[in-house]
Structure formats: C-alpha cells, structure tokens
Amino acid sequence: MGGAPIRILALLVGLLAVIAGAAAAPAQTQPPSTTVSEELAIGIKAAPPFAFKLEDGSWSGLSVDLWKRIAERLGLGYRFEEVPNVQDQIAGIASGRFDAATAAISVTADREKAIDFTQPFYAAGLGIAVPLNREPSWRPILHALTSFGFLQAILALICISLVVGMLIWLFERRHNEDFGGGAAKGLFNSLWWSTIAATQASTGELSPRTVPGRALAVLWMVGSIIAIAVFTAGVTSVLTVKQMEGLVQSESDLASVKVGALANSSTDAYLAGTHIRHSGYPSVQAGLDALRSGQIDAFVYDRPLLSWLIGKDYSSSLRVLDVSFERQNYAIALPKGSPLREPLDLALLQILESDWWDQATFQYLNEK
Structure with a gap:
C-alpha cells in the first residue's frame, strides 16, 4: 500500500501538465500583430514631383511623403532602394527583391498580370510638350495647305464652278456661238468662262446672251465674291493660328x-x-x-x-x-498575394480622405 500515494501523486502531476498544455495552446494560435518588425525593401525611382532625391541622399516628393505617413501609421520599418526606371521596379516586385515599390507607377493590365497594386492614390493623364x-517656319503653312479641310474647300469651289459651267452651256449652246460648235468645244468654253468669272478676271469675248444665262452669270459672280472672301478669311485664320501656336x-x-x-x-x-x-x-x-x-x-x-x-x-x-x-492611375506596387495589401489599402484610403492629402497635393502639384 506504500506505493499508492506515489501513483496518485504521479497521476495528479500528469493531469496538471495536460491542463497547463491545454491552457497554453490558445495563446500560440493568436493572430500575429499587423506591425511588421522586419525592414521592408521599397523600390523607388526619381519621378519628380512624386519622388526625388535630395542633396543629403534622402527622398522627398508626394509619393514618398505618402509612403512615410502610411509606414508611420502601420508601424512599418523600411529602406528605399533606388532603381533607374519603372521596369526595374516592376521586375524587382515580381522577383521578390522588393516588398513594395512607389513613385509614379501607372496601373496597367500588363503589369497587373505580374504584380498587385494598392488602391490608386492619384489620377493622372498624358500631356504634350x-x-x-x-523660329517662323513654312511647315505650319504647308501643313495647313495640305490638310483635309483645305482640300475639301478647294474641291467644293471646283465642283460649283463645274456645275455653273455646265448650266451655262445648256442655256447658251443653241443661242450663242461662243458656247456652241460641238459639245466638247462648248463645254470647254463654258467651264473656262465659269472659272475666270469666279476669280473676277476678265471673261474676254465669252459672255452669256440668253436671259437664263445672264441671270445665272450674275448670281455666280456675286456668289463667287462671297465664297472667295469667306474662303480667303478662313485660310488666313488657319495659317495665322498654325504659325502662332505651332503644329x-x-x-x-x-x-x-x-x-x-x-x-x-x-x-x-x-x-x-x-x-x-x-x-x-x-x-x-x-x-x-x-x-x-x-x-x-x-x-x-x-x-x-x-x-x-x-x-x-x-x-x-x-x-x-x-x-x-x-x-492613368498611380498606385503602390506589391508582390502577388502580399499580406501588406489590405492594411496598406485601409491606411491609404484614410489618408486620402484627410486634410493632410489636400495640403500635400497643393504643395507638390499646386492642386486645390
């Protein structure tokens, strides 16, 4: 009977160990903190005013200040690693060299295939310098004279002149020897008269004699004066604008x-x-x-x-x-499946809705 107390004591010790293990297990399954203790590698390139390097080697700019504010809010440690272009930023993210990349990285479909992006933080667009x-050049003038609009106007005047010439021939061919003598000769003379009448040059010996022919001639001469005046003013305006404002x-x-x-x-x-x-x-x-x-x-x-x-x-x-x-939308680039995406998105959206962001965009971009 002397060994019974020892066995009971051993059972109690084992039971206590099991209870202690069960109590310790939930503590090991607690979710990790959102604060990342290791130093993150952030790919960056010069893209002023979003990212530029100061004389002391530090970085500044709209994207840089935004990242610093996000990192401070989430308690992230990081270091900037400079690369020469966006392609190296994308490649560094895809290969795992960088944990994130920022500057002025446009979100595109091709890039989305290889990496992830946070919520966009700036909407930009392409500009033309x-x-x-x-110095004055004939190129704008030549460009205007060969433009489709200019050719359309010329063709319109020619077509109207041809129509008037044909009508004159129809009215005059049987009553006026100037426009008779066969269809070829009569049409040629009619078209010639129509052309020189439109330019207000002398019509020579050619002139309509019938009442319909003379009525059409008066209308054509008056109309051509107005048409040519409008055309000349339009061409002059186009040439002036092209010369002053460029191609x-x-x-x-x-x-x-x-x-x-x-x-x-x-x-x-x-x-x-x-x-x-x-x-x-x-x-x-x-x-x-x-x-x-x-x-x-x-x-x-x-x-x-x-x-x-x-x-x-x-x-x-x-x-x-x-x-x-x-x-084009600018965003922070991340590796596929990065655990940083959700906390970055939340912090980013909160900052974009703050007064600080309004002040930052005014400081770097002069935008209100």
Missing part, C-alpha cells in the same frame, strides 16, 4: 508630326497601340532636349511629371499644352 518660341494643338495632331516618348514606358505602349509613329528616348530629359533642338515636334509623357520638369529646367523654351488624355 511643344516648343514655346520656335500641335491637341492629341489629334500627333499623327501628322514627329513625336517623342520615353522608351519602354506606358506612354510608349499607348502611342504604339494608337498607331502614332514616334521615337523612343532613354530618358525624359533626352526627349525634351530633342524637342528643344527641333528634332521632334512634340514629346508625350505623364502630364504632372512633364509640367514639373519643364517648369524646372525648360520654362524658357518649352511648354505643356492645356490638354490631358489617356487617364
């Missing part, structure tokens, strides 16, 4: 001029998709230099970035047209 003060005034003009774009960018893909012939440049600065030197007539790029660069370095020679097209 053109020369500001280019490019909107997106529709890009198809008929020399266009430049950043090579291997979303702008490059858009221009190729719309069949606009263009030259690719390794950097935006190289494209703007080509525009300033007259090698191209227009340079297309993201409008807010284009406005910033021209205002900073090219304000005396280039300008950005007051047009925007092909809407």
